[in-house]
Amino acid sequence: MATNTARPATEEGAGPSEHLTREDRASLLRYMLLMRGIEERAMTLYRQGKVPGSFYDGYGQEAVSTGAAFAMAAEDRLCVLHRDLAAHIIRGVTPARIFAQYMGRAGGVTGGREGNVHFGDHRLGCVGMVSMLPDMMLVATGMAMAFKLRGEARCAITWFGDGSTSRGDFHEAMNWAGLQGLPVIFVLENNQYAYSTPLDQQFAVDPVERAQAYGFPGVSVDGNDAEAMFEATREARERAISGGGPTLIEAVTMRMHGHAAHDDMKYVPKDQVEEWRKKDPIERQERRVVELGVDVEALRAEVKAEIDAGVEEALQMPMPDPGTATDQLFWDPADGEPPILGDGNAPWSGFAGVKT
Amino acid sequence: MPTMTYLQAISDGLREEMRGDERVFMMGEDIGTFGGAFKVTDGFIEEFGADRVMDTPLAESGIVGTAIGAAAVGMRPVCEMQFSDFISCGFDQLVNVAGKMYYRQGLPIPITVRLPSGGGFSGGPFHSQNPEAWFMHSPGLKVVAPATAEDAKGLLISAIRDPNPVVYMEHKHLYRRVKGEVPGGTFETPLTARVAREGEDLVVIAYGAMVHTALEATADLEEGSVEVLDLRSLVPLDEEAILASVRKCSKVVILDEANATCAAGAQVAALIAERGFEDLDGPVVRVATPDVPIPFSPPLEQAVLPQVDQVKEACRELLAY
Numbered sequence: 001m002a003t004n005t006a007r008p009a010t011e012e013g014a015g016p017s018e019h020l021t022r023e024d025r026a027s028l029l030r031y032m033l034l035m036r037g038i039e040e041r042a043m044t045l046y047r048q049g050k051v052p053g054s055f056y057d058g059y060g061q062e063a064v065s066t067g068a069a070f071a072m073a074a075e076d077r078l079c080v081l082h083r084d085l086a087a088h089i090i091r092g093v094t095p096a097r098i099f100a101q102y103m104g105r106a107g108g109v110t111g112g113r114e115g116n117v118h119f120g121d122h123r124l125g126c127v128g129m130v131s132m133l134p135d136m137m138l139v140a141t142g143m144a145m146a147f148k149l150r151g152e153a154r155c156a157i158t159w160f161g162d163g164s165t166s167r168g169d170f171h172e173a174m175n176w177a178g179l180q181g182l183p184v185i186f187v188l189e190n191n192q193y194a195y196s197t198p199l200d201q202q203f204a205v206d207p208v209e210r211a212q213a214y215g216f217p218g219v220s221v222d223g224n225d226a227e228a229m230f231e232a233t234r235e236a237r238e239r240a241i242s243g244g245g246p247t248l249i250e251a252v253t254m255r256m257h258g259h260a261a262h263d264d265m266k267y268v269p270k271d272q273v274e275e276w277r278k279k280d281p282i283e284r285q286e287r288r289v290v291e292l293g294v295d296v297e298a299l300r301a302e303v304k305a306e307i308d309a310g311v312e313e314a315l316q317m318p319m320p321d322p323g324t325a326t327d328q329l330f331w332d333p334a335d336g337e338p339p340i341l342g343d344g345n346a347p348w349s350g351f352a353g354v355k356t
Numbered sequence: 357m358p359t360m361t362y363l364q365a366i367s368d369g370l371r372e373e374m375r376g377d378e379r380v381f382m383m384g385e386d387i388g389t390f391g392g393a394f395k396v397t398d399g400f401i402e403e404f405g406a407d408r409v410m411d412t413p414l415a416e417s418g419i420v421g422t423a424i425g426a427a428a429v430g431m432r433p434v435c436e437m438q439f440s441d442f443i444s445c446g447f448d449q450l451v452n453v454a455g456k457m458y459y460r461q462g463l464p465i466p467i468t469v470r471l472p473s474g475g476g477f478s479g480g481p482f483h484s485q486n487p488e489a490w491f492m493h494s495p496g497l498k499v500v501a502p503a504t505a506e507d508a509k510g511l512l513i514s515a516i517r518d519p520n521p522v523v524y525m526e527h528k529h530l531y532r533r534v535k536g537e538v539p540g541g542t543f544e545t546p547l548t549a550r551v552a553r554e555g556e557d558l559v560v561i562a563y564g565a566m567v568h569t570a571l572e573a574t575a576d577l578e579e580g581s582v583e584v585l586d587l588r589s590l591v592p593l594d595e596e597a598i599l600a601s602v603r604k605c606s607k608v609v610i611l612d613e614a615n616a617t618c619a620a621g622a623q624v625a626a627l628i629a630e631r632g633f634e635d636l637d638g639p640v641v642r643v644a645t646p647d648v649p650i651p652f653s654p655p656l657e658q659a660v661l662p663q664v665d666q667v668k669e670a671c672r673e674l675l676a677y
Contacts, residue, residue: 077429114460127428128461130452138418139453142425142433149381149407149431156425169449172418179413329496331464331519338464338519340430 015288017231021349026294028070028226029285032062033303035086036282038095041307042102046261050315051102053115058083060224060256063281064189065159066090067229068249071237072157073351074343077143078126079136079158081189082117083255087159091124091344095310100317107317113328124344134160137173137186143341144177144184144246153241157185157233163194165207174248178215183240185233186248189223191255196267211248223251224281227288234350254279360538363531365505366470367396369512370434372542374404377432380516381408383419384436384470393438394472394531416446423467424454433467434516440471440525441485454521455496468515468522474565474613475650475661476529484650484657486564486614491523492590492623499590500547501525503567505536507588510545517544527565534568547589549597555583558675559601561624562611563587566662570611573667579675590620598624599632606637607674611662616644638677643670 015025039057046055058065065084069091072078080087088098093109101108101119109119110128120126129136140158147154164170165188177184188207192199211218217239221232229251236247254276258265286296331338360368373380381404382397388411391398400409412419416437423433437443443450450469458464475484491497498520502508508526515522552567557580560570567586574582585601587594602608608628610621625640643662651657 110460110462118460120461120463122428122461122463127425127463128457130456132448132452135421135449135453138421138449139425139428141418142422142427143429144425145422146426146429146431149426169417169421172413172415172421175413176415176418176422328462329459330498331458333517333519338466339462341428341463 015227016225017227017234019234019350020227020230022292022294024349025227025285025289025292026299027347028066028230029282029289029296030299030303031066031070031086031089032226032282032285033300034089034095034306035062035066037303037307038098038310039085041311042099043261045099045103045311052104055102055261056082056116056259057257058085060276060280061189061191061253062086063226063229063285064187064223064251064253067226068157068159068185068187068233070348071230071233072155072346074125074346076125076155076157076237077140077341078120078344079129079140079156080120080126081129081159081161083189083191084159085117088119088121088126090347091121091126093121093124095307096313099311099314103314104319105314105317106320107314112320122339123342125341126344127341134158134164134167134169134173136160138169138176140184141173141177141182144182144240145180147183148180155183155185155237155240157187159187159189161194162188162190162192162199162202162207163197166202174210174214177246181243181245184246185236185240186246187233188248188250189253190250191253193255193268195259196265208248208250216246216248218248218250220250220252223253224279224284226281226285357537357539359535360505361532362505362508362534363394363396365509365538366512366526367398368538369509370397371400371403373513373516374400374408376542379430379432380434381410381431382434382436383410383412383423385412385414385438387411387436392436394528396436416442417449420446420449420467420469421453424449424457424465427465427467428463432516435467435469437469437471439483440473440487441482443469443471443487447490450497450521450523451491451494455494457496458520459496464519465521466519468512468524470524470526472528473525474527474529475657476565478652478654478657479650480652481649486525488523488525488590489614489619492620493618496521497591498522498547499525500588501527501564501590502588503530503552503564503586505534506538507545507550509538510543511588513542514544514547525564529565530568545588547592549594550586550588551601552584552586553582555581555605557581557605558607558609558671559583559585559605560609560611560667560671561585561587561598561601561621563590563620564613566611566613569662569664569667573664574671577668577671579672582671587620593623593627595627595631598627602628602632603635606635607677608636609641609643609667609670609674611667612642612644613661614645615647616642617647619644638674641670641674643667
């Protein structure tokens with residue numbers, strides 16, 4: 001079981017967090033490389049017709065889920081959004097199961113019941129998102145409510161986009177969490193566009209400023225800096241598990257690809273994309289770890305090999321049996337107690353809780 | 357065996373489950389200090405404390421959504437909608453998150469959502485609805501609707517213990533009108549239909565408050581002996597019990613207090629058309645509320661909700677067919 005307090009791991013190396021070892025910093029890069037590599041390969045599979053439906057990715061936003069999920073303990077619980085693949089990877093979902101998920105195969109996380117990133121391995125403490133956003137803000141709030149009712153020092157986290165702040169569930173969750181002082185972290189992934197709708201058509205007041213009106217802190221973080229995301233989330237988690245209540249973290253980033261594979265995002269000014277390209281989160285983390293002597297080329301090769309093996313494994317997996325399409329609608333009480341969310345990996349050196 | 361009202365039986369079932377399972381807690385608007393709009397949870401806060409009898413903000417999506425989260429980490433929440441009408445504000449969480457989670461993700465969501473439903477007392481368009489068909493049409497939700505005090509307790513205990521999301525329709529007009537003997541302690545009522553009265557010449561199929569309308573309408577019918585089948589559970593629907601009554605009686609009146617189109621009774625009629633056609637000696641007759649909102653003023657409300665005389669007449673006509 002992971003510890004509940006951060007173990008300071010101060011080491012040399014410029015970065016916004018004093019709580020990361022050299023290995024942690026390399027891990028952050030590794031998870032971002034895995035996310036980008038998996039999504040790029042999945043896009044290829046999509047173009048080859050092996051991924052049905054559409055395809056959604058988080059290119060350029062890898063630091064948001066990587067940094068935040070890296071700060072979560074094994075016993076914490078996550079409601080992950082569709083551009084946050086790294087959170088699943090950190091919790092322990094393998095590339096093969098992710099590729100199989102995209103391709104609708106039996107070995108995917110949802111066995112073909114769901115597509116793209118609409119999954120969560122409940123055994124690893126993650127809940128699969130729904131398309132109605134931000135419904136999972138309330139689900140995460142409910143988890144935190146249960147933790148508080150039971151007196152457990154645990155935390156829930158959820159991600160949602162800038163567009164989500166316009167819906168009623170945003171308000172209901174912010175109000176509920178603030179009112180009850182719950183251990184929940186809301187990560188507002190501000191990637192400038194909700195499909196084609198820019199921020200100035202979404203809200204009159206920056207949502208991070210609204211947090212205070214709900215009775216808890218809101219912080220704005222460079223969402224393209226994995227270490228800044230980690231540190232803000234680590235602090236929010238410390239506050240949450242010590243009874244200090246919720247935090248809204250606005251991760252300022254940019255959606256570098258279209259809403260989905262079909263979207264050429266003509267509505268985005270080219271210079272805006274170019275400006276953000278200079279802030280690529282992976283390049284930034286690479287520069288940091290190179291200074292610390294990490295062999296980035298070796299790391300990239302290792303990640304590529306892992307992805308290659310994952311694709312091969314997934315391609316061997318069968319499609320689901322059509323005869324099972326109406327199975328698993330209700331849990332049969334005769335099968336005993338139903339599962340609840342389990343613990344996932346927590347690889348940060350402050351926890352070092354990796355399942356073997 | 358103690359005699360209780362339908363409302364007291366609901367309270368009794370809740371209390372027994374709260375005492376017996378520390379995972380069970382209640383959430384709703386005005387349920388704690390005030391004891392609930394209908395006093396179902398009167399006195400609960402004194403016994404169980406404010407954490408387990410949680411007065412929530414006025415946020416139905418919040419009530420259902422947070423219950424889902426709590427259930428996912430091992431709790432057994434029981435949500436009260438102050439009126440079933442207000443579930444429309446929590447519809448998305450119930451239908452899209454709770455109902456589909458096990459099918460999509462392998463994670464069952466054991467929540468019970470209590471919906472005080474039904475009209476007959478000038479509640480008007482937003483305090484009188486019978487929304488059960490919305491949830492019958494949403495895969496992954498069970499729907500139960502007790503008609504008697506004993507079933508009100510037993511079905512509630514079954515709902516709370518069920519590892520899936522269950523929509524529990526409690527009819528407001530039965531709260532203090534219906535009384536009966538209710539076993540003490542805990543017991544589970546199966547999600548199957550119940551023959552409320554045996555008969556041979558015609559069966560009235562109903563659930564909730566309409567079971568009592570059916571019993572009253574057919575108690576002294578001289579034209580034939582009428583069976584009344586109380587469905588009790590709408591999902592799962594006890595198809596074999598329905599078909600057995602059709603086989604036995606050969607004439608069927610289906611009674612809904614809900615708006616007629618796509619109501620639970622429409623599903624029953626479709627089932628009989630598909631699988632009971634050969635057993636019929638006459639057309640399937642439906643009595644239901646026409647497709648209008650439930651009006652406020654008593655003469656208007658009585659004009660739309662199925663009345664005893666209307667059911668009696670429908671049975672007479674069909675018996676004469």
